[in-house]
Structure formats: C-alpha cells, structure tokens
Amino acid sequence: MTAWSEELARELGRRALDSIGLGRAAMTLLKFGAIATFRVHDPARFLKVGDPGFRSAQPVLERSLELSAWLAGERFPVAGAAAEGSARPIAVDGGWAGLWSWEEHREVRPDPARTGDLLRRLHELLSESPVALPELDHFEAARRHTEALARKGALDDAEVRFLIGRVEGMEEDWIAFRSELGTGAIHGDFEVANVLTTDRGPVLIDFDNAQVGPREWDLVKAAPGSAGGWRGEEWAAFAEGYGYDVLATPGTAVLREVRHLRSLVWMLGDPRYVERFARGRQLLGAWMREPGKRCFELEWLAPGGSG
Numbered sequence: 001m002t003a004w005s006e007e008l009a010r011e012l013g014r015r016a017l018d019s020i021g022l023g024r025a026a027m028t029l030l031k032f033g034a035i036a037t038f039r040v041h042d043p044a045r046f047l048k049v050g051d052p053g054f055r056s057a058q059p060v061l062e063r064s065l066e067l068s069a070w071l072a073g074e075r076f077p078v079a080g081a082a083a084e085g086s087a088r089p090i091a092v093d094g095g096w097a098g099l100w101s102w103e104e105h106r107e108v109r110p111d112p113a114r115t116g117d118l119l120r121r122l123h124e125l126l127s128e129s130p131v132a133l134p135e136l137d138h139f140e141a142a143r144r145h146t147e148a149l150a151r152k153g154a155l156d157d158a159e160v161r162f163l164i165g166r167v168e169g170m171e172e173d174w175i176a177f178r179s180e181l182g183t184g185a186i187h188g189d190f191e192v193a194n195v196l197t198t199d200r201g202p203v204l205i206d207f208d209n210a211q212v213g214p215r216e217w218d219l220v221k222a223a224p225g226s227a228g229g230w231r232g233e234e235w236a237a238f239a240e241g242y243g244y245d246v247l248a249t250p251g252t253a254v255l256r257e258v259r260h261l262r263s264l265v266w267m268l269g270d271p272r273y274v275e276r277f278a279r280g281r282q283l284l285g286a287w288m289r290e291p292g293k294r295c296f297e298l299e300w301l302a303p304g305g306s307g
Contacts, residue, residue, distance in 0.1 A: 004051040004272070009036035013049045016097035020084045033273070035060070035208065044102035045082050046205070052095035061089040061098040064207045067131045068100060076125055077118065077203045079103045079196075103203050105196035112234040115195050115202045116241025119187070122204065123215050126185035133185050136213025138262045139174045143167050145265045154271045155284075162288055163268075166261060166295070173254040179214035180251075181244060186211060190218040191228030219246035220255045227263075227300050253294070260295040 002008055006029060017025055017040065026041040034054045038047040048064075050057025069087040072080030081087035085099035146167050150160045187194075188209030196203040219242065224232045239245035246252050267280030283298050 004034075004053060006032050006036070009049045009051075010038075012052075012092050012095050013038055013047055013097060016047070016049065016090045016092040016099075019090060019092065020099070022084060039102065040099075044104075045084075046079060046100035046102055048098045048100075048208075049092075050096045052093070057096045058089050060208050061096050063131060063133060063210060065089065065098050065100075067129065067133075067207045067210050070129060070131060071122075071125070071207075072101075074125060076122065077198075077200060078207075079203060079205045100205075103196050103198055103205070105198045105203070108197050109192060109234075110195040110197045110202045112230055112238035113241035116238040116243075118195075118202050118204065118241075119190060119218060120242045122187060123181075123184065123218070129185050131185075131210075133210050133212050136186070136188070136211040136217060139167075139170070139258050142258065142262045142265050145269055149265070149268060152269075152271075154277070155268060155281075159284055159288070162291075163261075163265065163284070170254065170257060170261070174258060177214070177251060177254050179216055180249065181215035183214050184212060186213055186215055186218045188213070188217070190221045191226075192222065192230060193228050214255065216246050216249075216252050216255055217259070219244070220252060220259050223247060223256060223296075225296070225300060226260070253296075256296040257294050260298070260300070264295060 009032065010027065010029065013027055013036070014023070017023055022040065022043070025043065027047065028039045028041070029036065030039055031037040034051045035057065036049045038049070040047050048061060050061065065081045065085065065087045068078050069081040071078045079100045079102070082099040082101050090097040090099065146160070146163045149155050149163065187204065187207060188211045189206060194204060194206045196205060222229045222238070223246070224230050224235050230238050235247070239247070264280055264283055267276050268284065271277045283300070287293060287295065287298055
C-alpha cells in the first residue's frame with residue numbers, strides 16, 4: 001500500500017468526487033492527518049478523506065455524516081451532510097471519504113458567550129439523537145496506546161515507563177469521577193477551531209469524535225491553556241453562556257488530565273507526522289523534568305500562542 005501522504009489524500013479525494021459527479025471541482029487542503037480535510041470549490045463543500053490504513057475511518061465518517069444530517073434537519077447550526085453524498089461515506093480504493101456542505105465564514109474567533117449557549121443547546125438536543133454513538137473511552141485508549149508505544153520503539157524505555165506510570169496513577173480518580181452535568185451524547189472534539197463565525201452566528205463542524213460521555217468533557221476540551229481552547233479573557237463569557245464553569249469544579253481536574261494525557265499519547269503515536277511527534281517529545285521531556293506537574297499544567301501553547 002502506498003504510504004499515506006497529502007498527495008495520496010488528494011488523489012483519493014479526486015476519485016471520490018469523480019464517483020459522485022463532481023470531478024471538475026477544485027480542491028484545497030485545509031488539514032492533514034489520519035483524516036484529511038479539503039475545501040471543494042464549485043460547488044462549495046467540505047471533503048474528508050481517510051487514510052486507507054485507518055481501519056475506523058468508515059464508522060467514524062458514517063456517524064459524523066448521520067449526526068450532521070440529523071442536526072441540520074433539526075435546524076441546529078451545523079455544516080450539514082452534502083446532498084451529493086447522501087449522508088453516507090464514499091468508498092474509494094480501499095479508503096473512505098465524506099462530503100459536507102460548505103459554510104461561508106469569517107476568519108475571526110467566535111463569540112464565546114454565544115458559543116457557550118450553542119454548546120448547551122447542542123447537549124440538550126443530542127439527548128434526543130437517533131444516531132448510535134460509542135462510549136467515551138479516552139482513559140482506556142490512553143492505556144492501550146501508551147502500552148503500544150513500547151512496541152513501536154519510537155520512545156526510549158524511560159519515556160514509556162513514565163507515561164505508563166502516569167496513566168496507571170490516574171485510574172482510581174477516573175473511576176471515582178461523577179458528572180454534575182450528566183452523561184449523554186457530546187460533540188467529543190469541541191474546540192474553538194471547530195466553531196465557525198458566520199452571518200447566522202456560530203456554527204459547529206467536525207462531529208467525527210461524537211461519543212457518549214460526561215458533558216463536562218466538551219467543556220474541558222476548550223479550557224484556556226489547551227491547544228484549541230479559549231483564551232483566558234474569553235473563558236468567563238463562555239462559561240456564563242453555557243451556564244456552568246467546569247474550571248470552578250475541582251472534581252473535573254481528572255477529565256482535564258485524561259484529555260491532555262490522551263492528546264500527548266496521540267502526538268507521540270506516529271512518528272510519520274514529524275512536527276506533531278517532535279512537539280509531543282518536547283512536552284514529554286518537559287514533564288519528565290518536572291514530574292510534580294500535571295499534564296494539563298504543561299506549556300501546551302507554543303510561545304506567543306493563544307489557543
């Protein structure tokens with residue numbers, strides 16, 4: 001199999017568009033990862049293309065498309081599934097792609113108060129969702145993937161032992177956590193970059209990680225100091241908009257820790273993504289030099305970064 005690359009993602013994206021009659025549309029890469037995201041021009045669409053080696057691409061895209069289509073049908077502000085794809089993943093040469101309607105937006109940060117209100121309304125609406133979603137398992141995923149790092153050999157033994165020790169040390173707190181907001185369907189990857197500023201207000205995108213879990217999870221994902229989170233001066237308005245300040249609740253620190261540890265393990269999981277892997281090694285090294293810190297207390301933002 002050809003190694004996953006931006007070039008292969010473009011080629012598979014082109015073939016997916018050909019298969020649904022959009023072969024003449026131009027494409028611009030927006031984000032590259034295990035699932036690459038493109039802007040499609042004329043007609044304006046979002047296109048996602050999964051690495052053929054990513055075995056979960058089909059169910060991930062299927063859930064994301066179904067949920068987006070359902071929410072759009074409920075008149076909730078999301079980028080809905082595009083009509084050309086019939087809200088289903090598109091099979092393409094051993095891989096999978098998905099197509100969404102494009103949302104014209106401004107390259108400015110969303111209003112935090114309106115976004116907080118939007119997230120609260122999303123959680124309320126998702127309690128009625130007909131789309132089956134998996135249970136949030138980030139602690140178990142962190143455990144499995146940390147143990148897998150030892151087999152991959154990209155980290156040295158001391159680094160692997162340190163990470164495994166941190167995961168094992170959190171298990172009791174994770175089991176003891178009790179949600180104040182309740183458990184239900186959540187966005188799963190709620191961060192500022194997944195909120196578009198449009199003429200109709202904030203619009204949510206990217207439901208690839210939609211799951212069933214404590215609703216606080218969506219809030220800690222967007223906490224200040226996190227990559228993709230709110231700035232410190234924006235947090236109060238966001239928390240007021242949602243109606244709950246997750247940072248004022250000591251018990252949710254375990255969610256913040258699992259969220260960041262899971263992110264760190266993900267960054268270290270595939271050396272092919274050179275910049276991401278290097279940043280993960282940098283964070284891990286800093287943590288090992290100051291083991292008294294918690295993972296979410298590391299400097300997750302690059303110098304001058306603001307989330």
